[in-house]
Amino acid sequence: MPLASRLRTPLAGAVLGLLLFLLPFLLLQERSYVLIDDNLDAELSVPFLLTRHHVALDYRPTAVVEPIMNGLPRNALRPGLSATVLLFGLLDPLPAYLMHEALVRLLALLGLYLLLRRHFLREPDQRRLAAGLALAWAVLPAYTIYGLTVLGQPWLLLAFLNLRRGPGRWTDWLLVALFPLWSMFVFIGPVAGAAGAALLLLDWAQGRGVAWRAAGALALLTAMYLVVEYPLVYSLLVAKQFVPHRLEFDLGKLGKPGLGAGLVSAGRYFFTGQYHASLVSRAVMLLAVAAAWKPLGRAGNQRRLLLGLLAVLAAVALFCGFYPQFIELVQQALPPLRTFNLSRFHFLTPLLWFVVLALSLRALPAGGLRTGLVALQLALGLGMNSEWTNNLRELAGRAAPTEPNYQAYVAPALFGQVQAGIREQTGLGPAAYRVACLGFPPAVAQLNGFYTLDSYQNNYPVTYKHQFRPLIAGELAKDDFLRTYFDAWGNRCYLFSAELGKDFRVAAFQRRVVQDFAFDAVAFRKLGGRFVLSAARLAAPARSGLVARGEFSARTAYWHLYLYEAQSAIQRGAPAGARP
Template identity: 35%
Template sequence: MEVLFEKKVLRCRRVINETKKEQRYILFALLVLGIYLSPLFILQENAHIRVHDNLDSNLAWYKVLARSGEMFGAVDATIPQIINGQLQRNAFGTEYSIIVWLYALFPTMIAYGLSQAITRVVAFIGMYLLLKRHFLPGGKWLDLQIGCALAFALTPFWPSGMLSTLGMPLALWAFLNIRAGAGTWKDYLVLTLLPLYASIVLGFFFFLSAMGIFWLVDGVRGKGWNLRFLTAIAYMTAIFMLVEYRLVFSFLYTAEPNSRDEYFHAHLSFWRAVRLTLKNYTLGHTHVMTVHTLFILPAMFIASYYIFRKKLWKQERLFVFLFSLNILLSIWYAFWFYEGWVPLTNRFHFMNTFNFARYHFLRPLVIYSGFALALRIIALQGVSWARTAKWLLLLQILFLGLFNDEIIYQQKPTVKEFYAVDLFKDIKEHIGLRQEEYRVASIGIHPAISQYNGFYTIDTYNNFYPLSYKHQFRKIIEKELAKNKTIRKYFDQWGGRCYLFTAQLGKRYMIKKDSKRHLKHLQLNTKVFKEMGGRYILSALPIENAEENHLSLDRVFVSKTSAWKIYLYKTL
């Protein structure tokens, strides 16, 4: 009896010690995340953050939506401030997304910091639970579980994607629990709440369809047609459909042609697609940055070597599957742009309007869970290899720290400099009219800056607006497009950036105030510009032949707190 009692005591002590160790590791990881996020809360508007698909678009959209009074607008409502009220309310997404309310309730940078914190903490918890329960179980691997989860949470994800990719490990944890028959209310709570902070088109359509394939493969392989698993997939899909009801309505019931109808993706030759495959596999993609080149890929290759050498295919089949899937996802991404799709895209229009290349958005989940398994395989090869595995993990975490926004965007304008609120307030006061009484457009800077500051614009960055408006706007810049093949293809075959493009500037729209350049030989159709309500052009550069374009320089604006010098031109 005494021996049994002592064994129970020892077992309890071991469990308590393991729990305390786990808690210390988790607290340390959360501290690291706090340090990583701290510049956003300390510097706020003086912080440097991503511009592309962030400052130049989403952050301004949230502010415009909150100010429009159309947060709960009808499905056929429009946003008056942008492109003469022809932009549908549905283009700004659902009011049931938490991120929309963060920007409605808090100042921009507080909302941005909170969004980053929510996403990264949930990403850490999700990956940790997935590894601990399903991929890397056992207290022996606590270091790898916590470390890989922290690394995953530090990846430089696309900010407005929220949990669209970084929430996948948590969703997979819940689905695997349900598939195994061990699902609880917690799993269904996860499947209910994630759609409130994720987008189906920016990640979860591809994840849920992958889960559907997973269910189907289970059935075909004789593991049974798991109705609990299928029901869970259908349940989360239904929640997304309810949350994203505006997207569903636009997809099913909007008959008017929109800018997506001219989107053309199948343009790469075979060898260019092969080259893009290698680039995506080794470097990743801007919207799902995994920063896996230096340390994760070598770890996965080392693990693959030992699997091949020791014939561990069956024992390590999960790693082999993830390793292979990672390659297949890069091939799929690149070859979605292969010109061989043209016959099918001509026959099935939805293949052009929906970006199926985004299956590669599964890669962060695949790469980091594969990384954890690779480190375990390496650690099992001996004491020195175990140390190597820990060093690879530590170096990956440290390397990800160097990808902090405050470091990599140091040469870009701060948020305050980008949106230049004081400068645009001066412009507004100089014009002296109510902003809804006139329309502006920009040259050399993003129209999102004007929109953020309350100006009504005829230019915009949106990928879902009437095709008729795109064609009308094209007449303004028709001669400039004719002089520059790059911007002509960019506008005609996509058109998401409905900008006043110029042949001289091309796709450069962040011309800072220290630029000495002048716009020469500009050819705009200002007659069409005026017909569309345009009255002022905010140019980042002086226009040498302004009079030829029926424009007159009204005033030049500059400010210490702005990255731009604005030449305000008025139509004659």
Template identity: 55%
Template sequence: MPTTTTSRRFSPLLLAILSLLLLLLPFALLRQHSYFTIDDSLDSDVSVYYLLNKFRVALDFRPGIVVPPVMNGLPRNAMRTGICLTNIPYALLPTWAAYITNQVLVRLAGLLGMYGLLVGPWQLGRQRGLAAALALAWATLPAYTIFGATVLGQPALLLAFLELRRGAARWWHWLLIVLFAGWSTFAFIGPFALLALGGLLLWDWWRTRQLNWRLAAGIVVLVLASVVAEWPIFYSLLIAKQFVPHRLEFDFSRLAPLGWKAGLRGVTQYFLFGQYHASRFLRVSALLAVAVAVLRMPAGQRMVSLQRFAPWLLVLAALALIGGLYPQVMAWVKLHWPSISVFNAGRFYFLGPLFFFLLLALAVRDLPRRWQLAIVGLQLFTGLAMNTEWVNNLRILAGRARPHDPSYEAYEAPALFQEIQQHIRQQTGLVPSQYRVACLGMAPGVAQLNNFYTLDSYQNYYPLTYKRQFRPIIAGELAKSQELSNYYDAWGSRCYLFSAELGRDFQVGAYQQRVVQDLAFDMPAFRGMGGQYVLSAVRLATPQRSGLRLVRVFARSGAYWRIWLYELDSQKK
């Protein structure tokens, strides 16, 4: 009989885990032919982990160490940490397999963390089926899993701190804190989680006039673990100060529409959808649950019922206000403290999904079963429908893939780029480490994954001197477009070759057959930085005007790209 009781107790969780694995099955079936998130993931961070491990510098933080293929030798400490759980699969597996492995682990950890939080501190222990369904809905949200547990791991972190708060923590709660620090991106969640936890610590002190030492100790452990995990950035900023970062020139007021009308529109979008890095999905299920919970009460008790949810709604509104009005606020702040733009202080929206789900669980737990099924089902459907990786992989399996959403294999196109390298070697005798390329109409991360050495790159943190050195190469195109000029001068994390005719289209597939009529390209500046070739996903109508000469066009079946290989015209100076 005890075995039967245990089986019943855990059957909802097991069912949720099996459901999650079933929903992740397309990755296992498609393998390297799966679709992975491209923007801010496959075009940037994935290549970072690849390069850190290829050059064996993931754990090497000594001053002077560089990653040669990036920006003529990017300081290693400008790149992501290697002391993180996300890096382990990339150190052991092929890139596509590492991405899928990390995806599965992050979502499984998210499910278990949310389930533990709901059946424990959130008091759904007698409704384990509801807790499991909510945990499944949480684990299938659209999420940048390349950022590890930054979003989906928050319930586990909160569970650990709530258990510390009430003095019931065990050793594994402390371990959860350390693991979260080592599996998340500190710049995205660390400061904001610490502020929220610090607020909880002060609230308890104000109520009891006693400091909760266990909670305070947990915060200290989280800080120390974060410093260790993100040592490259902390070391570069606080100790070695190896370079002045390009982020010093960030000016968000030039990147987003200003004015209160634009700000309020942003607030509305943040409240109803959130921010895409922090999981973007339509957030109506919690609002519906609150409305149903309030309206089911007798008329005289509805205000009291609403007051139970009001603090949560106010927190979500405050997070939306911070995110939506951040450009307007920063336009004023930058006038007085220019260097403050190095850090994006508006990322409180990373806390939004967790607060949203906590409100959803609070509102739905006392509803009749039919309402629970309807509302949680709505949330699960909404999250999956806006999960582009899941939707696109189903389309690939059904033979209805979108042309602009290539699989990993098509996007990386290793055979195509190997052919380009072989051609250059046959013609010149040079291997990739002996020449430099830049990319047009294509993220340099693609070339980096294929072992090219690129002058351009997508980096969140690199020397300001390099940004200014690179600018003359693209100055002519920036002069044609105020949007691109703002994009580079007021941000510049994408240190790319730009074309005003392409705008911000950095993914020009072979099927599009785009042609750039006139590229204002500064050939002497490019040569001065060591550049020799341009890998272009578009045809240049007049390459000679840019001091370039077409070498050959490369295309392969199954590759997303058609590449026009241009080299500097040796007859032009």
């Protein structure tokens, strides 16, 4: 019987469930809630700017993205050979994101379903179980902007296991070759390769020989990542285009020291995971293990497999939990280790937990308990998916005031007013001046066409970090936490205010006022800056070397913006505090 016929009914139900999950996005459109932290405040602007400024595939050492950090080297950003970048090149940011989300989650559902049916839930009466688990997997709270990095892992594992157990098919090789085109190498490439190699070594140690086809698949995966990540490899290892700011990472200073802090962190990794890789309770998985423990006793190999997977998950949690302390011990002897986050093995744990869940449920008889556990896992995933829950609140007219929808957060009408006001006063378009942002992420300004000196980037030249620091040195001196946050990490190369702390989402309704902003306008001007856009009012801008040039609001916007101009850039005769 054709595969499509065998899978049609349960798969159709799972796909229908996924469509219902995605329906709020379709109904809300620009009023959709899009995950903000490390997503809308950072990631969405990158593929948008790469494509709009026609540098997505421009890997020359001289290529830069002008709107970011005075011209961020293009090769510091994600590669252009990416399905994500392609979508953002075809569509505006929000439609691209929503289409991307739908495709990633659909592929996630299909991938886990096929993986379970081929390797873990192969019996005819387990089709519905596989479909239910696939739907629960597809709705997990994951960063879909990373493509198939997390939710697409079942496809990679399916191909690897097929090639490990037999000759496989040409489609398995194709899956391995295509995976790097829609995933993030820095998050999943090295750890997936290490995990695959470890499994092959285990086979060899147990006398099963080496699955050379699977080893070849790992080699193909590595080769394809080298092709896709050419800009990163070339800029850092070949041309040595710039020294990354990551060399100054000191993660030990950012975490709490001591055995207790490490154990608490490890417990979080084990019981809930890490938010980039899907933050969701493992309670249902552990309940399923407990329920299946006695039945598994009749199949010793299955119990040993389950114990082995749980041991791996516990080891990963311990390593990740104590990683800041570990890296603090070795970073002086091996400085390059600062630049790599070796704790990213946690990106593999969501899929491993679902394999644990599938093996446990397989040992249980069909019926209410098994169905109830799948339903509970689905409910947990939905309940902890902030995009879904906030969109339901938006549809019900009960949106959380601190969780703005896309239209309110990006606020194109508001930023259009600011651009028009600057053009009226100076005659200049956005490309002719540089701004910095206070109280809101620079990515918002970038999505609206501004060129910002500040940004949230995982990789940029350390020389720029040193050039930017004098702008905020006065504020960093007021607050030990912010000073460590910038000096020991620095991905958020922002304008900081000790009075605002880490509040990078100062809403209009908050009416925040910064009484003393220790800002170095001279350093700002030297770096090319002219305007400061602030979501908080400065009580005494003159003390910061700034003059008020406008105040802007819009009914649908989350922000209320204040425009300030560095004094040396002010045209003589312009009245201080003039408003457009």
